[in-house]
Amino acid sequence: MTTLINEDPAKLAAFEARIARGEKIEPGDWMPAEYRRQLIRMISQHAHSEYVGMLPEGAWITRAPSLRRKMILIAKVQDEAGHGQYLYHAAETLGATREEMMDALLTGRAKYSSIFNYPSLTWADVGMIGWLVDGAAIRNQTMLAGCSYGPYSRAMVRICSEETFHHKQGKEMILAYANGTPKQRAMAQDALDRWWWPSLMMLGPHDQDSPNSGPLMKWGIKLKSNDEVRQEFINEHVPELQEAGLTIPDPDLHQDEHGNWVHGPIDWSEFWRVVKGGGQCNKERMDARNDAHAEGAWVREAMQAYASRALQAAD
Amino acid sequence: MTTETQWPRWEVFKQDTPSKPHQAVGSVHAADAQHALVTARTVFVRRPSAVSLWVVPADAIFAKTAEELQSREAPSEAPSPLAERPSPFLAFRKTSHKRSMTFVDFAGQVDAVSPEEALDLARERFADGVALAWWIVPLGDVTKSDDDADTIESWFAPAKDKTYRQQSSYGVIGSHVSKHKQGRATE
Numbered sequence: 001m002t003t004l005i006n007e008d009p010a011k012l013a014a015f016e017a018r019i020a021r022g023e024k025i026e027p028g029d030w031m032p033a034e035y036r037r038q039l040i041r042m043i044s045q046h047a048h049s050e051y052v053g054m055l056p057e058g059a060w061i062t063r064a065p066s067l068r069r070k071m072i073l074i075a076k077v078q079d080e081a082g083h084g085q086y087l088y089h090a091a092e093t094l095g096a097t098r099e100e101m102m103d104a105l106l107t108g109r110a111k112y113s114s115i116f117n118y119p120s121l122t123w124a125d126v127g128m129i130g131w132l133v134d135g136a137a138i139r140n141q142t143m144l145a146g147c148s149y150g151p152y153s154r155a156m157v158r159i160c161s162e163e164t165f166h167h168k169q170g171k172e173m174i175l176a177y178a179n180g181t182p183k184q185r186a187m188a189q190d191a192l193d194r195w196w197w198p199s200l201m202m203l204g205p206h207d208q209d210s211p212n213s214g215p216l217m218k219w220g221i222k223l224k225s226n227d228e229v230r231q232e233f234i235n236e237h238v239p240e241l242q243e244a245g246l247t248i249p250d251p252d253l254h255q256d257e258h259g260n261w262v263h264g265p266i267d268w269s270e271f272w273r274v275v276k277g278g279g280q281c282n283k284e285r286m287d288a289r290n291d292a293h294a295e296g297a298w299v300r301e302a303m304q305a306y307a308s309r310a311l312q313a314a315d
Numbered sequence: 316m317t318t319e320t321q322w323p324r325w326e327v328f329k330q331d332t333p334s335k336p337h338q339a340v341g342s343v344h345a346a347d348a349q350h351a352l353v354t355a356r357t358v359f360v361r362r363p364s365a366v367s368l369w370v371v372p373a374d375a376i377f378a379k380t381a382e383e384l385q386s387r388e389a390p391s392e393a394p395s396p397l398a399e400r401p402s403p404f405l406a407f408r409k410t411s412h413k414r415s416m417t418f419v420d421f422a423g424q425v426d427a428v429s430p431e432e433a434l435d436l437a438r439e440r441f442a443d444g445v446a447l448a449w450w451i452v453p454l455g456d457v458t459k460s461d462d463d464a465d466t467i468e469s470w471f472a473p474a475k476d477k478t479y480r481q482q483s484s485y486g487v488i489g490s491h492v493s494k495h496k497q498g499r500a501t502e
Contacts, residue, residue, distance in 0.1 A: 024412045026448050028380035068479065075480045078361065085358045089342045092324065098344060099321045145414065155341070158416045161482075162362070168485035303322070307346035 007032050019220045024150035027093040035219050038212065039149055040096045042221065047087035048105045049113035052285050054080045056120040057129060065123060072169050073126065079166065083159045090151040106290050114271060115202040117279030118194070124177055124184075128191035130170015132199040132237065138163050139233045140203060148220030171240070178244040185245070192241065193249045200263060201271045203230040209268075234261045323372055325351035326450075328407075328421065329359050330367040337369055338417035339407060339450070345370075348458035356460075356470055363475045366467055368460045375456035377430035380448045394431055401426040403454040406437035408446040419450050 011030050018025065025031055054077050061077065064070035088098055104110035115133055120126060138160055145156035177188040204210055204226035216222040224232075238261045241248055252264025273279070322344040328337040340359050345351035351370040360368070377395075403426055407419035422441040427433035430451045437449065460470060478484045 022412065024447075026380050026382075026409070028378060028448070029382045071477075072479050075361070075477065078357075079480075082358050082361060085343065086341055092342070097321065098324075150418070153414065154416055154418065157414055158340075161416075164482040165480055165485070168482050169479075172485055303346045303350065307322075307350075310347055 016219075019148050023148075024153060025148055026150045032219075034215060035149075035221070036094050038215055038219075038221060039152060040091050040094050041212075042216070043087055043091040043094075043152055043155075044096060044101045044104070045111050045113075047084045047091065047101065048110055049116065050080045050084035050087060051105070052112045052116045052289065055285055055288050056116060056118070056281075057126055059120060060123060060126050063123070064126075069173075076130070076166050076169070079162050083155075083162070086155040086158055087152075090149075090155045093151045102293075106286075106293055108277075108286055111275065112285075113202055114274040114279065115198050116285060117274050117281045118198050119281050121194075122187050122191060124174070124187035124191040125195070127170045127173030127177065128188070128195045130166050130168075131174050132170075132192075132195050133202065134163055134166040134170060135237055136199050136202055136233050138167055139229050139236070143222065143224045143229055146220075146223050152221075174246075175244055178246060188244075189246055192246050196249050197266065197270075200230060200234070200266055201268075203233060205268065205271070206266075231260055234263060235259075322346050322350075323374070325355070325370045326373050326376060327351075327355040327359055328369040328371070329355075329365050329417075330369075331364050333366055336421040337367065337407075338421070339419045340417055342373060343370075348372075352458060352460055360471060360474055362477075362480055363471075365471045365474075367462060368470075370458050371452050371456050375452060377434065377451040378449065379434060379451075381446065384449075395429045397432075398428045401428050404430065404433035404437075405452045405454055405457060406433065406441060407450040407452070408437070408441065409448040410444045410446060412447065419448060424454065 012032060015025070015030060015032065015035075025035075057073060057080075058077050061070060061073050064073050088101060091101060092098060101110070105112070120129065141156050141160050141163065145153055145160055147153040147156065174188050174191075177184040207213060207225045207227045210226055213222065213225060217225070238248060238253065250264045252262075254262055256262050274282070277283075323346075324342050325345055325348070326342050327340050329340045330337045343351055343354040343358055345354050348370055352368055355368050355370055359365070403424050405424055406422045408422050409419045422437060425433050425436040425440060427436055430453070433451045434449055437451065438446065460466065474480075
């Protein structure tokens with residue numbers, strides 16, 4: 001953390017004392033440059049993930065099996081767009097502009113969660129994404145709601161309360177299939193087989209391989225490590241999936257003496273391959289985002305023309 | 316720096332019930348105030364409850380944190396020019412570090428010749444409790460949603476009927492999570 005050399009030691013000490021007292025840091029407050037940099041990196045990646053996350057589910061809106069399921073899915077996809085808005089705003093309070101962040105996403109410079117590079121092949125996948133992917137996201141976001149940076153923490157509280165709806169409707173969908181016909185049960189199991197490992201991976205590399213965790217934990221940006229959050233996620237979901245009669249695709253899964261569920265080895269080479277662009281849908285997702293931006297150009301132009309005319313009329 | 320072509324940013328204030336203050340909930344980018352209101356409704360009123368929205372251009376807000384007010388260093392910006400006669404300003408403040416979904420809450424209105432004077436008056440007049448941050452907004456820069464019954468009904472009521480958006484409409488599915496907590500390590 002060489003950037004800290006340039007920081008005023010007295011200011012840094014006062015800042016760290018505030019974090020130790022549990023105070024929230026607000027946009028006008030002094031903060032180390034590295035704290036600002038880490039937050040912009042994390043929050044904008046998070047916002048991009050919400051945006052790209054609309055794609056695997058949005059693909060199923062036209063094919064939902066009932067009007068109720070269709071309305072639920074539309075509401076959920078609309079929520080993801082709103083979550084992106086809350087998060088982009090939180091990053092803007094640190095001096096990032098929406099335009100720079102959007103540009104970073106559309107040109108592939110910025111990352112988004114690797115999980116959205118997996119395809120949603122069946123309707124059961126939509127339920128499994130709600131139960132597992134949103135379930136993992138909630139565990140991570142509940143932790144981030146305690147973050148030391150006020151705007152990020154507030155965005156997370158709002159997102160978690162909405163995300164709980166996503167989690168519950170996904171669980172409801174999967175339980176309906178798990179209690180349904182043999183074909184439906186097979187679809188639920190197939191979805192679990194494909195989404196289980198990516199869901200564990202989306203919580204990030206093991207603690208010893210996570211380069212950013214040190215400064216993030218030190219300044220209260222993250223309050224728990226990747227492995228701690230992953231343990232909470234597994235402990236919550238394993239018994240519920242088993243109760244639903246589904247089989248978790250991990251022959252090494254077992255409970256330790258503390259009652260924690262212990263998973264077998266994770267194939268991190270797959271994780272890094274997907275992060276680096278080698279996933280099944282990386283290109284498709286980026287193309288879809290760029291197409292949406294290009295096809296929306298006429299809306300931006302029309303609004304701009306309307307705004308200019310309104311300004312002229314006011315003069 | 317990239318060349319900025321994005322629409323201006325507007326801060327959004329939402330009022331949940333008539334008895335609660337308007338609270339800063341976040342921002343939207345929009346071409347004008349009406350566009351900002353409509354966008355704010357989509358982003359921040361997807362669920363109950365709300366009865367009113369205000370939007371303010373972000374650059375019209377005079378913001379000071381407690382840290383900035385305590386700082387003995389010379390202010391970095393030049394003071395605002397003084398108006399010939401006082402005009403109304405709205406004062407918003409943050410009073411707690413506790414978890415909350417909102418930033419500053421509406422505290423009240425003062426008449427002043429500059430945002431700085433409005434801030435001084437607000438600090439005297441709304442002195443109940445610690446203020447961790449202040450936002451001062453000229454009333455003339457605030458655009459409000461219409462508060463007639465029809466508008467409130469058409470803008471805010473539809474979200475209430477969409478119970479499928481509420482986590483509570485799914486109840487407890489399967490066993491309650493507490494059942495699985497037995498025998499688990501202390502968290």
